[in-house]
Amino acid sequence: MKAMEQRQGAVSPSALIPLLQEIQARHGYLPEEGLRELAKRLGIPVSRVYGVATFYAQFSLNPRGEHLIRICKGTACHVQGAEAIIDRLKGELGLEHGKPGFDGKVTLEVVRCVGCCSLAPVMMVDGVTYGRLSPQRAVEIVRTLVRNVNSEKAEGA
Amino acid sequence: MLTLKRLKELKEEGLQSLWPSQIKFVVGLASCGLAAGAGEVVRVFNAEDNQHVKTGQTGCLGLCYQEPLVEMRLPNGLRLFYGEVNPEHAKRILEEVKNGEIPKEGLLFWDARDKTQPLPFKIRGIPHISQHPFYRKQKRLVLENCGFIDPLNIKEYIATGGYFALVKALEKAPEEIIEEVKRAGLRGRGGAGFPTGRKWEACRKAPGSKKYVICNGDEGDPGAYMDRSIMEGNPHAVIEGMIIGAYAVGANEGYIYVRAEYPLAVKHLRLAIRQAEELGLLGENILGSGFSFQLHVFEGAGAFVCGEETALIASIEGKRGQPRPRPPFPVEKGLFGKPTVINNVETWANIPHIIRNGADWFRAIGTSRSPGTKIFSLTGKVRNTGLVEVPIGTTLRELIFEIGGGPPEGKRFKAVQIGGPSGGCLPEERLDLPIDYESLTEAGAMMGSGGMVVVDEETCMVELARFFLEFTQAESCGQCPPCRLGTKRMLEILTEITEGRGRPGDLELLEELAQGVRDASLCGLGRTAPNPVLTALRYFRTEYEAHLAGKCPAKVCRNLLVYTIDETICVGCGLCVRACPQGAIVGEKGKPHRILVERCIRCGACVNVCVKGALKKN
Numbered sequence: 001m002k003a004m005e006q007r008q009g010a011v012s013p014s015a016l017i018p019l020l021q022e023i024q025a026r027h028g029y030l031p032e033e034g035l036r037e038l039a040k041r042l043g044i045p046v047s048r049v050y051g052v053a054t055f056y057a058q059f060s061l062n063p064r065g066e067h068l069i070r071i072c073k074g075t076a077c078h079v080q081g082a083e084a085i086i087d088r089l090k091g092e093l094g095l096e097h098g099k100p101g102f103d104g105k106v107t108l109e110v111v112r113c114v115g116c117c118s119l120a121p122v123m124m125v126d127g128v129t130y131g132r133l134s135p136q137r138a139v140e141i142v143r144t145l146v147r148n149v150n151s152e153k154a155e156g157a
Numbered sequence: 158m159l160t161l162k163r164l165k166e167l168k169e170e171g172l173q174s175l176w177p178s179q180i181k182f183v184v185g186l187a188s189c190g191l192a193a194g195a196g197e198v199v200r201v202f203n204a205e206d207n208q209h210v211k212t213g214q215t216g217c218l219g220l221c222y223q224e225p226l227v228e229m230r231l232p233n234g235l236r237l238f239y240g241e242v243n244p245e246h247a248k249r250i251l252e253e254v255k256n257g258e259i260p261k262e263g264l265l266f267w268d269a270r271d272k273t274q275p276l277p278f279k280i281r282g283i284p285h286i287s288q289h290p291f292y293r294k295q296k297r298l299v300l301e302n303c304g305f306i307d308p309l310n311i312k313e314y315i316a317t318g319g320y321f322a323l324v325k326a327l328e329k330a331p332e333e334i335i336e337e338v339k340r341a342g343l344r345g346r347g348g349a350g351f352p353t354g355r356k357w358e359a360c361r362k363a364p365g366s367k368k369y370v371i372c373n374g375d376e377g378d379p380g381a382y383m384d385r386s387i388m389e390g391n392p393h394a395v396i397e398g399m400i401i402g403a404y405a406v407g408a409n410e411g412y413i414y415v416r417a418e419y420p421l422a423v424k425h426l427r428l429a430i431r432q433a434e435e436l437g438l439l440g441e442n443i444l445g446s447g448f449s450f451q452l453h454v455f456e457g458a459g460a461f462v463c464g465e466e467t468a469l470i471a472s473i474e475g476k477r478g479q480p481r482p483r484p485p486f487p488v489e490k491g492l493f494g495k496p497t498v499i500n501n502v503e504t505w506a507n508i509p510h511i512i513r514n515g516a517d518w519f520r521a522i523g524t525s526r527s528p529g530t531k532i533f534s535l536t537g538k539v540r541n542t543g544l545v546e547v548p549i550g551t552t553l554r555e556l557i558f559e560i561g562g563g564p565p566e567g568k569r570f571k572a573v574q575i576g577g578p579s580g581g582c583l584p585e586e587r588l589d590l591p592i593d594y595e596s597l598t599e600a601g602a603m604m605g606s607g608g609m610v611v612v613d614e615e616t617c618m619v620e621l622a623r624f625f626l627e628f629t630q631a632e633s634c635g636q637c638p639p640c641r642l643g644t645k646r647m648l649e650i651l652t653e654i655t656e657g658r659g660r661p662g663d664l665e666l667l668e669e670l671a672q673g674v675r676d677a678s679l680c681g682l683g684r685t686a687p688n689p690v691l692t693a694l695r696y697f698r699t700e701y702e703a704h705l706a707g708k709c710p711a712k713v714c715r716n717l718l719v720y721t722i723d724e725t726i727c728v729g730c731g732l733c734v735r736a737c738p739q740g741a742i743v744g745e746k747g748k749p750h751r752i753l754v755e756r757c758i759r760c761g762a763c764v765n766v767c768v769k770g771a772l773k774k775n
Contacts, residue, residue, distance in 0.1 A: 012475075013475050014473070014474050014475040014493075015475060016475035016476075017455075017456075017458055017472065017475055018455075018456070020458070021456060021458065051477055052475070052476065052477055055460065055477040055478060055634075056457075056458035056459050056460050056478070057458070057459030057460060058417045058457075058458040058459035059458060059459075073379075074379030074380055075379045075380035075536075075537070075574065075577060075578075075608065075610045075624070075625075076379070076380045076536035076537050076542075076610055077379075078379075078624055079537045079538065079610055079612055079616060079621075080537070080538075111418065112377070112379050112418075112459075112461065112628070112632075113377070113378075113379035113380065113381075113382075113418065114188075114418050115188060115376065115381075115382035115385040115418060115419060116188055116189050116192045116382070117379075117380050117381070117382055117534055117536040117542070117608075117610075118189055118221030118222060118224075118382075118534070118535075118536050118542035118543050118544075119189055119192050119193055119221065119224070119542075120536060120537075120542075122192060127420060128191075129188060129191060129192035130192060131189070131192035131193055131224075132193070
């Protein structure tokens with residue numbers, strides 16, 4: 001666990017959340033052996049690490065796709081039709097909350113609010129926010145992402 | 158060590174950066190600007206062949222519906238603001254400037270460095286910013302520099318008088334500062350409205366040498382984003398407020414807790430802290446006063462309940478974000494068991510203004526019980542969406558109709574949801590209510606963080622209440638049964654009503670449950686969770702009753718809808734037949750079609766494709 005080695009000397013249990021964030025940033029999710037190792041290093045029971053990891057929405061115990069699509073379902077997005085976008089992405093592209101799609105490369109997450117309410121409905125793709133969406137445009141954005149992912153793969157091969 | 162002389166030099170440098178001798182284009186690069194495509198626009202201005210102009214960035218100007226926003230700042234102090242600028246438009250602006258012209262396309266309003274300076278030329282129909290409908294009733298105090306300064310450049314903040322309030326504060330005794338904040342009557346902007354000065358005083362008086370200050374930037378209310386905009390667009394205002402507060406209460410360490418969904422705010426805050434440390438505004442012996450203060454950024458991990466202060470503290474301590482009973486209050490036993498002041502982002506950002514201008518100046522704004530301004534994020538079914546800062550006491554009608562322009566497309570206003578999942582919805586009859594802590598609470602809503610979502614006739618109030626309950630039920634930490642079980646039962650009843658399975662007595666049961674959850678829950682999340690339902694039942698009861706009778710008046714709840722084809726209009730073109738995923742529409746080509754009710758899943762695909770308007774939803 002590199003994240004912890006860098007922090008040696010400063011590993012008090014209160015650093016648990018930042019450490020989990022570092023592990024997740026490295027692996028894309030929280031692998032079980034990572035949690036066990038972390039508990040040992042911090043001198044706390046694994047149950048406490050697990051308790052924290054499962055409490056917060058940011059953490060995932062399951063592997064996720066490299067590319068993360070976050071659909072906002074805050075109030076403004078809800079009122080402006082986020083549900084129709086979620087339905088369409090499921091119907092047309094088979095993407096569902098938390099289930100990796102497109103050979104496990106893409107994960108869709110329905111999130112609470114990304115704070116771009118004035119441009120609702122909104123989604124974030126790998127950290128880039130897209131506003132004033134229609135279901136059609138959302139599908140196009142995801143299709144473009146998938147095309148780029150696939151051409152990267154082709155180049156790599 | 159940073160001296161006052163050096164601070165004044167930095168102010169001069171900042172002024173030169175703000176008002177250069179060349180034309181400067183300033184692009185709004187806050188999250189909302191970027192979501193609207195400002196990143197591509199700034200690339201145009203930054204292109205190689207535009208060396209004759211300067212380009213800068215700024216935060217949110219509040220006028221989000223006009224994003225991407227670009228300001229052209231002229232050497233003579235004139236500021237021209239352009240809305241909805243796309244890359245092509247940006248190129249045209251640059252071209253005209255090259256030809257020595259003033260671009261008119263997309264020009265929204267103007268402003269000038271010297272407020273008395275008249276417009277050097279006439280721009281027909283273009284108002285001064287103070288006369289623009291969106292700004293006319295606003296009083297931009299906390300947001301004053303958002304959309305003006307570059308949040309990544311501490312010198313520009315200093316140029317606007319930034320950190321001079323800190324200089325002034327450090328010359329006073331801590332008790333004097335607390336007295337000033339108390340006299341100003343500042344109340345917590347996170348929603349509850351507790352007097353800030355009294356909180357500080359309690360923390361100052363609490364025994365112990367180690368104390369903390371915390372900034373609550375866990376803006377969880379979906380529909381509110383003023384804290385994000387402040388942290389992104391003017392991070393130093395929060396930092397300066399916190400240093401002053403820490404000095405006043407005797408804390409030498411502080412945390413800014415920012416929610417995980419705000420990566421740009423985290424980035425800007427971290428950079429701002431580093432800049433302040435480099436200048437000696439944070440760290441040891443600040444400005445030679447002997448006072449030292451260290452500030453950290455803590456990234457939240459996604460939990461609405463962490464907006465509650467004791468849950469937020471638990472989260473920083475590395476625990477599950479579960480609230481604990483109060484007392485003891487954080488001012489007595491807070492972070493790591495030490496006395497702690499925890500204030501919201503907007504509250505902290507008010508502090509430098511109060512110290513700089515004095516309590517009397519602050520009291521002259523707003524109402525006598527709630528002085529100052531409040532920022533609202535005006536969103537939903539309203540023409541001019543954005544961040545609005547008004548004196549407390551402004552009416553809802555002024556905010557929604559004069560500033561916001563009312564619902565678009567001639568739709569009828571139905572309700573405004575204030576304060577998010579903890580607040581309530583208020584109907585048209587309540588629009589003349591002055592917005593202050595007491596009036597809103599009395600009406601069943603609450604100030605909350607300032608989220609204001611407008612809904613029109615096409616929104617179903619029962620479904621909206623169900624949406625909020627789904628939210629609070631999922632976000633309940635699960636610790637106390639009234640909240641954990643009560644919200645779940647309430648959600649079940651609301652779901653049944655919206656799905657057409659409501660039963661007589663449901664509304665009374667909902668009310669009874671709501672009261673139980675409200676009275677018996679441990680923390681603010683549970684105690685306020687029933688508000689959306691209770692206000693909807695209070696103001697929109699007939700809509701609930703209609704659902705029980707099998708009708709959704711807003712035509713939203715799928716199970717209560719019936720689709721039919723008006724045979725006098727239908728020409729039998731067959732578009733709907735192809736659109737229907739169920740094969741539920743039958744009929745001969747060229748002749749009126751009909752819908753097989755037992756097959757119809759009420760998806761609405763047919764309505765969307767019918768060019769004749771023959772498909773009806775009832």
